Amino acid sequence: MEAVRRLRKHPLDGLLRPERLPHLWCPGCGLGIALGAILRAVKRRIEEGYLQREKTAFIGGIGCSARASLYVDFDSAHTVHGRAIPFATGLKAVRPDMKVIVIGGDGDIAGIGGNHLMHAARRNIDLLVIMMNNMVYAMTGGQLAPTTPTGLYTTTTPYGNPERPINVVKLVATMGANYVARAAVTHPPLIERYVYKALGKKGFAFIEVISTCPEVFGRHIGMRDAVDLLNALRERVVVKQRPHIDESYYEWEGGKFVLGEYVDKDDPSYLERIGVIKG
Amino acid sequence: MARVEFINANLAIAEGVMAAGLRFFAGYPITPTSDLFEYLAVELPKRGGVVIQFEDEIASINAVIGASWGGAPAMTATSGPGFSLMLEGLSFAIMTETPLLLAYIMRADPSTGVPTKSTQADVFQARYGAHGNYEIPALVPWSAQEAYELGAKALWVAERLRVPTILLSDATLAHTFERVEFVPVRRAERKKPRVPPEEYRPYEPEDDLVPPMASFGEGYNVMVESLTHDERGYYAPTNEAHRRLIWRLVEKVRRNWRLIHDTKTYYMDDAEVAIYAYGSTARAAYAAVKELRREGLKVGLVRPTALWPFIDEDLKRAVGGARRVFVVENNIGLMYKEVARALRDKEVVSAPLIDLELPTPDQIIEVVKEWRR
């Protein structure tokens, strides 16, 4: 708090709603790192004249991650849990001139909203969806997420998660999205680069950002310390130029998170196909 | 003269909403709404609008909310099971004061019921189905012509009051073809901000309790907030802010009821007995009233064109001096509860006539005569 008050000027000041700060994120949370990188990419696009501030919207569902849309000073929506993508689709369909960015957690985007994600990718609707994957339902206190690695402890899998995590990168790629990448809060410049790139794409663009939640994910796997958790993630991260899609599956124990751009193509987008925007 | 067509109530709704300025439709196919959807899929793009079939009803209503914030008059259409899925989104629209039209074409009864047939089982679901304290306008047509007119009006009400609005039709009307004249209707329009973006607060009401609405992309940096919020749209979990918001959402609809209601009366001038009926069932009641009149009974019909908000004074005016009121409906006697509450000084009789085909005039005549003895 004190630190925030002392910080008079911040490079991203103009893009945040100062009256909404301080934010609700816990100390050491990875989400702030990710939002910073995202906004730097947006800012560059605005400065280059590619994006217009008043023609850019942030849409979130419900969750710690989805809160990002509350803190940014753009047209923004804090919708209901899981439904940010349909909201964004409706908005984009009637405002094709706008750049619509969805930010949400893995539960929001791939759990309760998984059906929408799959179909939005298949539709190749012109959106950028950024999924913060902290591998847990954080806001509600650390329950199992569909992305939780096998064997890990959460409040609703007290004997270890018997399920396999959903590979969202592969799912979205399979559904035909134009752009699919994975980044992590261990590598903020990568987040920035992918977001910058994705903002220039037509069709459905998807970026998974592996994030750290020391507060509830870390606590239940014995890594309550934010730095320990970040380091543990860093040890598991590999960056590749153009990874093969089969490298996208991850595990926590003995596994890797392969970061990189998995898909980058220019298939006709939904709005092109219905004639709302020119190809 | 305006164009005339021989169409069913579903297509009449589609024509009415297009005349009122509809620009976006999102839906998921369900009997008995699909022909409305399919018709718009052909016609709306020709008029510059967009129609999208979504993966389910949940996506559909949320896409409509997004489109509405994009500045487009927007709607969806569904029936029983689909409406159940839309309730979370409806509640979101209520909280964020998002104009949208939901055409609810009722079908018969719980679960999958009888998809092609109708009762009037969902009049309370339309009112109370979603979570939270709220009021919601629900208009209820009795003919294809009125489906055209009330479809347009419901979209107008939604935009004018910044509130999701329900048009409650049913499978019987969806399968009834009638002469429909495309009479001129009011264009749906929302109040726009009259202040520069720096001063604009997206949830600050004017005297009519309706806040002007800036859309996305207009430079107002609007905030759509599903949490309890203050006038700026910022989360405000205090009793004071919460009460202020909830009461305004409710009062906004109640106080502006004259923009929504238009209760019709037939043969009521000297009526001693009134039949209260709505939607398709009112068609049977109207036939029954005429026949009872021919037999010399002083019977009249009171027919609301909006069920919700329920306005006691409007009902009292319509019922006038009649002593006895029969509430005839194709369900287990739902609106009866409201009517009986509002007309405590009268004898109110419930006539719940569940009939997949529509109660018949003879059934209604029998009820009225039975009671006379």
Place this chain on the structure above:
Amino acid sequence: MRKEVLIFGRGGQGILLMGHVIGVAAAKHAGLYVTSTESYSSEMRGGESRSDLIIADSEEELDYVKVRNATDVIAMYPPRLGLYEHLIGEGALVQFDTSFNIPKDTLRPSWVKVGAPYTRIAEEELGTPRVANMVALGHFVRLTNFLGLEAVEAAIEEVVKKRWIEINKKALRRGYDLGGVEESLLR
């Protein structure tokens, strides 16, 4: 004027099309008010098929959406008359396709009973039983005299697929030429 028209037959006889053509003709081309419902059982061919039309010259005269006291009936499949007899009013004009058996016991004395072998005419003179409905409809126009032939032709042009328009109109006129009530009475 207020008419309650009931048309019934078997699936595949084009009953619903008859109702639809009458509706379009009345609403769009004859300046009348119409309400119409239809019902059919799920098996498309051979099952029940019925069209109800209430036609009036003012909107106030329309109320219940189904026929209760038919003033005009087209029985395209008379053997099933018994199913609908209770819906037919006294003095109704009941028009039969005499290609089929007529259940004599079901007939009421007050009805004006008219008809012709529509299906046979369609088969023998027009080459297909499928236009029997239009032969009957043409006869209906002549017998009831409240819809102009041009109105019904205009409706056919609007409702029927292009390549079937001519044959349907031909059938309609063939039915119209069957004559008025006097010439058509069944004895």
